[in-house]
Amino acid sequence: MTTGEVTGHRVAAAADLPPGGSRAYAVGDMQVAVFRLRSGELRATDAVCPHAGGPLADGQTDPTKVVCPLHSYAFSLADGSCHNGDYAVRTYTVREEAGEIVVECG
Amino acid sequence: MEKPDLVVVGNGMAGARAVEEILERGGGRQFRISMFGDEPYGNYNRIMLSHVLAGDDAVHKNDLAEIYLNPLDWYADNDIALYAGVRVVRIDRFARKVFADDGTILSYDKLIIATGSRTFFPPTDGMWLDDRTLTPGVFGFRTLDDATAMLDYAAERRTAVVVGGGLLGLEAAYGLQQHGHDVHVVQSGPTLMNQQLDDEAGGILRTVVERMGITVHTGKRTAALRAHDGSVSAVVFADGTALDCDMVVVTAGIRPNVGLGVISGLTVERAIVTDDQMRSVDDADIYAVGECAQHRGEVYGLVAPLWEQATVLANHLTGADPKAAYHGSRIATKLKVAGVDVAAMGVKGPQRPDDEWVRFAEPKRGIYKSVVIRDGRLIGAMLLGDTKQVAFLTQSFDRGLPLPEERVELLFELAGPGEEQGAAEMDESVQVCNCNGVSKGELVACVRAGTHTVGGVMTATRAGKGCGACKGLVRDIVEWAVTEDGGEVGEDESASWYVPSIPMDKPTLIAAVREQNLRSVSQVFAALAPDGEDAASKMPLTSLLRVVWNGEFVHENDAKFINDRVHANIQRDGTFSVVPQIKGGVTTAEQLRRIADVADKYAVPMIKITGGQRIDLLGVRKEDLPGVWADLDMPSGYAYGKSFRTVKSCVGTDFCRYGLGDSTDLAVKIEQQYQGLESPAKLKLAVAGCPRNCSEALVKDVGVVAVDDDRWDVLVGGAAGASVRRGDVLATVDGHDEVVRLAGVFMQYYRENARWLERTYDFVPRVGLSELKAILVDDRDGVVTGLEERMQDAVDAYHDPWQDGRDPRGPGQFADNLPLIPLPQVPVRRAADGSLQSSAAGKIGARP
Numbered sequence: 024m025t026t027g028e029v030t031g032h033r034v035a036a037a038a039d040l041p042p043g044g045s046r047a048y049a050v051g052d053m054q055v056a057v058f059r060l061r062s063g064e065l066r067a068t069d070a071v072c073p074h075a076g077g078p079l080a081d082g083q084t085d086p087t088k089v090v091c092p093l094h095s096y097a098f099s100l101a102d103g104s105c106h107n108g109d110y111a112v113r114t115y116t117v118r119e120e121a122g123e124i125v126v127e128c129g
Numbered sequence: 130m131e132k133p134d135l136v137v138v139g140n141g142m143a144g145a146r147a148v149e150e151i152l153e154r155g156g157g158r159q160f161r162i163s164m165f166g167d168e169p170y171g172n173y174n175r176i177m178l179s180h181v182l183a184g185d186d187a188v189h190k191n192d193l194a195e196i197y198l199n200p201l202d203w204y205a206d207n208d209i210a211l212y213a214g215v216r217v218v219r220i221d222r223f224a225r226k227v228f229a230d231d232g233t234i235l236s237y238d239k240l241i242i243a244t245g246s247r248t249f250f251p252p253t254d255g256m257w258l259d260d261r262t263l264t265p266g267v268f269g270f271r272t273l274d275d276a277t278a279m280l281d282y283a284a285e286r287r288t289a290v291v292v293g294g295g296l297l298g299l300e301a302a303y304g305l306q307q308h309g310h311d312v313h314v315v316q317s318g319p320t321l322m323n324q325q326l327d328d329e330a331g332g333i334l335r336t337v338v339e340r341m342g343i344t345v346h347t348g349k350r351t352a353a354l355r356a357h358d359g360s361v362s363a364v365v366f367a368d369g370t371a372l373d374c375d376m377v378v379v380t381a382g383i384r385p386n387v388g389l390g391v392i393s394g395l396t397v398e399r400a401i402v403t404d405d406q407m408r409s410v411d412d413a414d415i416y417a418v419g420e421c422a423q424h425r426g427e428v429y430g431l432v433a434p435l436w437e438q439a440t441v442l443a444n445h446l447t448g449a450d451p452k453a454a455y456h457g458s459r460i461a462t463k464l465k466v467a468g469v470d471v472a473a474m475g476v477k478g479p480q481r482p483d484d485e486w487v488r489f490a491e492p493k494r495g496i497y498k499s500v501v502i503r504d505g506r507l508i509g510a511m512l513l514g515d516t517k518q519v520a521f522l523t524q525s526f527d528r529g530l531p532l533p534e535e536r537v538e539l540l541f542e543l544a545g546p547g548e549e550q551g552a553a554e555m556d557e558s559v560q561v562c563n564c565n566g567v568s569k570g571e572l573v574a575c576v577r578a579g580t581h582t583v584g585g586v587m588t589a590t591r592a593g594k595g596c597g598a599c600k601g602l603v604r605d606i607v608e609w610a611v612t613e614d615g616g617e618v619g620e621d622e623s624a625s626w627y628v629p630s631i632p633m634d635k636p637t638l639i640a641a642v643r644e645q646n647l648r649s650v651s652q653v654f655a656a657l658a659p660d661g662e663d664a665a666s667k668m669p670l671t672s673l674l675r676v677v678w679n680g681e682f683v684h685e686n687d688a689k690f691i692n693d694r695v696h697a698n699i700q701r702d703g704t705f706s707v708v709p710q711i712k713g714g715v716t717t718a719e720q721l722r723r724i725a726d727v728a729d730k731y732a733v734p735m736i737k738i739t740g741g742q743r744i745d746l747l748g749v750r751k752e753d754l755p756g757v758w759a760d761l762d763m764p765s766g767y768a769y770g771k772s773f774r775t776v777k778s779c780v781g782t783d784f785c786r787y788g789l790g791d792s793t794d795l796a797v798k799i800e801q802q803y804q805g806l807e808s809p810a811k812l813k814l815a816v817a818g819c820p821r822n823c824s825e826a827l828v829k830d831v832g833v834v835a836v837d838d839d840r841w842d843v844l845v846g847g848a849a850g851a852s853v854r855r856g857d858v859l860a861t862v863d864g865h866d867e868v869v870r871l872a873g874v875f876m877q878y879y880r881e882n883a884r885w886l887e888r889t890y891d892f893v894p895r896v897g898l899s900e901l902k903a904i905l906v907d908d909r910d911g912v913v914t915g916l917e918e919r920m921q922d923a924v925d926a927y928h929d930p931w932q933d934g935r936d937p938r939g940p941g942q943f944a945d946n947l948p949l950i951p952l953p954q955v956p957v958r959r960a961a962d963g964s965l966q967s968s969a970a971g972k973i974g975a976r977p
C-alpha cells in the first residue's frame with residue numbers, strides 16, 4: 024500500500040532480473056526490493072526487513088511471499104503483511120516498460 | 130581494574146530478560162552481575178502458570194522443567210551470582226549498597242529494579258488469618274508456589290470461587306475447571322475482561338465461558354469470606370447473598386512492587402517513574418524495568434512491552450547503543466484466555482461524535498469483532514473468538530495505513546491477506562524464537578508437515594534451541610496447532626514427508642526424482658507438489674537434488690538460501706563471513722600470510738579462530754566475495770551450508786607422547802575425500818589420536834578415536850552444540866583406509882535417509898545403533914556396495930563453489946541488496962593487546 028503522490032521510477036533494465044531473480048534498488052531515498060517470480064511476474068516491497076533490518080531481496084520467494092534471510096519472517100507479496108508476526112512492509116506497483124523495470128512509489 | 134558491579138533485584142521475566150539482553154551485548158565482560166529473586170527458583174515463564182494449573186501434560190506440577198526459562202545452571206554458566214529465595218529489603222543510594230533479608234549486603238555501580246507485581250487482595254473481612262497469612266483455602270495467582278499450592282489444595286476440594294473476571298481470573302477458573310471442579314467466577318462490574326472488551330464482547334465471552342460449565346456472576350461485590358474449621362467455606366456478597374465453596378482464588382488485580390523504590394527515595398507514582406532509558410528519574414545509576422516501572426504514565430502488565438524495555442535498557446547500560454530510547458508500546462494484545470482467542474488494541478469504542486464504529490457479532494459461535502476509525506485511521510479494534518484479522522489490523526493500527534472504503538472488509542479476510550495464504554496461517558501472529566528466528570507460522574507449518582511432538586518441532590525448526598526463553602511458547606503453539614490440525618500424535622502420515630508441499634517420504638521422493646528425471650526445483654514442484662511452489666520447501670529440495678544428481682542438475686538461485694547463493698554465511702547486518710578450508714586444522718605460513726593480506730585489502734572487521742579449527746573472516750561485503758576468494762586462492766570451507774564442514778584433529782603420533790594413531794594425517798585424508806558434501810544437516814567430524822580426545826571426537830557427527838596402534842573407534846551421532854550427546858561406536862576398525870570407507874558409508878546412508886535438518890544426533894537414535902550396525906557394518910541388506918558407489922560419485926563431483934566467483938550465476942549474484950546502508954555495521958574488534966586487527970579497519974563504513 025502506498026500513500027501520497029505516486030510516480031514511476033525506472034530502476035533497472037529488465038534483464039537485470041531473470042525469473043527467480045531479486046534485487047534491491049534505491050529510489051530516491053527509499054530502498055525497494057524487486058522480485059521476478061518464476062512465472063515472470065514482478066513484485067516489489069520495501070527492501071529492509073522491519074524486524075531487524077534483513078535484506079529482503081536476499082530472501083526466498085514463492086508466488087505469495089518472501090521469507091527474510093535473517094530470521095525467516097515471511098511477508099505477503101500482495102499486501103506486505105507478515106504471515107507470522109505483527110510486522111509489515113510496504114508493497115509497490117512494479118511493471119516492465121520498454122525493457123525497463125518501473126517501480127511506482129512516492 | 131575490577132569490573133563494575135551490576136545488581137539486579139527481581140529475577141522474574143523482565144529482570145532475567147534484561148540480563149539476557151545485557152549478556153548478549155557483551156555485558157558479561159563489562160560487569161560482575163548479581164541477581165536477587167524472592168522466589169526460590171531460577172527464572173520461569175510466568176505465563177505458563179495457567180498451563181501448570183490446567184495440568185497440561187507438558188508442564189505437570191511434578192515435572193516443571195519445561196517452565197524454566199533460565200535454570201540454575203544458566204546463572205552459573207554466565208558467572209551470575211544468583212541469590213534465589215532472597216529478598217532485597219533496602220537500598221542505600223548514597224553508599225550504593227543493597228541489603229537483603231538474609232543479611233547479604235552488596236555494593237553496586239549499576240542497579241536494576243525488576244520486582245514486578247503482586248496479587249492485590251482487596252480489603253475483605255475473613256481474607257487474612259494475620260498480617261501475613263491468608264485464611265487457608267484462599268489463594269492469589271501470581272507465582273509458581275501459588276499455582277502448586279492451589280493444585281495441592283484443590284485435589285481434595287470441589288467448589289472454587291474466583292474473585293475477579295479478568296484475564297487471570299478466567300485462566301484460573303479454566304485451570305480449576307479442567308480438574309473437574311465446580312467453578313464460579315465473580316465479577317463486580319457487568320463485563321468479563323473489561324480491560325480488553327466492551328460490554329457486548331464481554332457478554333459473548335460470558336456465554337462461551339458458561340458453555341464450558343463455568344458459572345459467572347456479574348455485578349457482585351465480594352464483602353467478606355466465611356470460614357469453617359479454620360478454612361474458607363463461603364464468599365459473602367455486598368447484597369447479603371452468599372456462595373458456599375471450599376476454596377477462593379483472588380484475581381482482582383495486581384499492584385506493582387514498588388516498596389523498595391519508595392523507601393529509597395525514588396519517585397513513585399503508580400510504579401517507579403523512569404525516563405526513556407528506563408532509568409529512575411532521580412538516579413542515573415538505577416534502572417527499573419517490567420511491571421514495576423512507569424514510563425510516560427503507563428504501567429504495562431503484559432510481556433511484550435517488557436521485552437522492548439529490556440532491550441532499550443541493555444542497549445543503554447552496555448553502551449551498545451547509548452542513544453537507545455523507549456517510546457512506549459502500542460499494545461495490541463493477542464491472548465488465548467480459557468481456550469478462547471482474544472485480541473484487542475487501542476480504544477474500545479467511539480469517543481467522538483464522528484468516530485466510525487463498525488461491529489459484527491455472532492453470539493452463537495462466540496464471535497465478536499469491532500473496529501473504531503477516526504479520520505480514516507484505525508484507532509481501536511477488538512476481536513473475540515476469531516482473530517484471523519489481527520495481523521492486518523495490528524499493522525493498520527501501528528502504521529496508520531489507509532483503510533479500505535468498505536469498512537466491513539476490515540473485519541473479514543477480504544481485506545487482509547490474499548485468499549491463497551490460508552486463514553489459519555494469518556491467525557498465527559505471535560513472535561516466537563528470537564534466537565533462531567522461528568516464527569509461529571513456521572512452527573505451525575512444521576506441525577502441519579506432520580511433526581506432532583514439541584521436541585520434534587523444536588528439532589526441526591530450532592525454535593527454543595537458543596536461549597530457551599521461548600520454549601513455553603513453542604510448546605503452547607505446537608499443542609494448539611496439533612489440536613487445530615485434528616491429527617493424533619504420531620498417526621499423521623505427513624509426519625514422514627520430506628518437505629511440507631510434497632506428500633512423499635524421502636526415499637519415495639528420491640525415487641520419483643530419479644524416475645521422472647527431475648533436474649530442477651521448479652520441475653519437482655511442477656511434477657510432484659499438488660499446490661505448486663512453496664518457499665519453505667525450496668532449500669531442502671535443492672539439497673535433495675544435489676544428493677541425487679551430484680551437481681548434474683539445473684541450479685536455480687531462488688531455490689537456494691542466500692548462504693548457498695553466495696557461498697558464505699549471512700551476518701546480522703547483511704555482510705558475510707568467509708571461512709576458507711583448512712583441512713584437519715593444519716595450515717601453513719604461506720596460507721596465513723595470504724589470509725592476512727586479504728584481511729588487510731578488504732578491511733575485514735574481525736578475524737577469528739573458529740571452534741572448528743580454522744579462520745573466519747567476518748563482515749565481508751557481498752560484492753567483495755569474489756575478490757576475497759580469488760585473492761585467498763583457498764577452497765571454500767563450507768561453513769555456510771548444510772554440508773560436510775570440517776574434520777578437527779589433534780597433533781597425534783608425530784608430536785604427542787600419547788598418540789596411538791596419526792590423527793592429523795587421517796583427518797586431512799577424510800576432509801580431502803568428503804569435502805563439501807551436501808547433507809541433510811551439518812556434518813562435523815574429528816579425529817583424536819588417543820582416548821584423551823583432545824579434538825573432541827567423542828561428540829562429533831562422525832568421530833574417530835585411536836584406541837590402539839592404528840586401530841580406530843568410529844563413532845556416530847555425537848554432538849556438543851545445542852544438544853550434547855556422546856557418539857555411539859559404530860565399529861572398531863584397523864587402518865586409515867577402512868576408517869575413510871566406513872565413514873563414507875555412514876554418511877551416504879545418512880544423506881539418503883535423514884530428514885531435512887535432522888542432525889546425526891537425532892538420526893542415529895531414531896534408526897537405532899544395532900540397526901545401523903546391521904545395515905552398514907554387517908551388510909545385512911546388501912546395500913553397502915551401492916552406498917559406496919553413490920558416495921564415490923558424489924566425491925568425484927566435488928567442485929569448489931568459490932570458483933563461481935570468476936563466473937557469477939546470472940546478474941546480481943553478488944550485488945549488494947541493501948544499497949543505502951554503509952556496511953559492514955558490525956563492530957571492529959581489537960585484539961587483546963589493543964591493536965587494531967586490521968590495518969585498514971579505520972576505513973570501515975565508507976562505501977567504495
Ligand code: SRM
Binds near residue numbers: 737747829
Ligand atoms: C564460526 C563459528 C563460531 C566460532 O567463531 O568459533 C560458528 C558460527 C556459527 N554457528 Fe556454530 N559455529 C562454529 C562452531 C560450532 C561448533 C563447534 C565445532 O564445530 O566443533 C558447534 C558444536 C558442534 C555441533 O554442531 O555439533 C556449533 C554449533 C552450532 C549450532 C547448533 C547445532 C545443533 O544442532 O546443536 C548452530 C545452529 C544450527 O545449526 O542451526 C550453529 C550455527 C552457527 C551459525 C552458522 C549461525 C547462523 O546460522 O548464522 C554461526 C555463524 C556465525 C557467522 O555469522 O558467521 N552452530 N558451532 C564456528 C565455526 C566452525 C567452523 O570452522 O566451521
Ligand SMILES: Cc1cc2nc3c(=O)[nH]c(=O)nc-3n(C[C@H](O)[C@H](O)[C@H](O)COP(=O)(O)OP(=O)(O)OC[C@H]3O[C@@H](n4cnc5c(N)ncnc54)[C@H](O)[C@@H]3O)c2cc1C
Binds near residue numbers: 245271386418
Ligand atoms: C497466570 C498468569 C498468566 C499470564 N499470562 C500472560 C499472557 O498470556 N501474556 C502476557 O503478555 N502476560 C501474561 N501474564 C503477565 C506476565 O507474566 C507479567 O507481565 C510478567 O511476568 C511481568 O514481569 P516482571 O519481571 O515485571 O515481574 P515478575 O515476573 O513478577 O518478576 C518479578 C520478580 O521479582 C521478585 N521480587 C519482587 N520483589 C523482590 C525483592 N524485594 N527482592 C527480590 N526479589 C523480588 C518476585 O518474587 C518475582 O520473582 C500472566 C501472568 C500470570 C500470573
Ligand code: SF4
Ligand atoms: S550461533 Fe554460534 S556463533 Fe552465533 S551466537 Fe550462537 S554460539 Fe555464537
Ligand code: FES
Binds near residue numbers: 073074091092
Ligand atoms: S531481520 Fe528479517 S526476519 Fe529478522
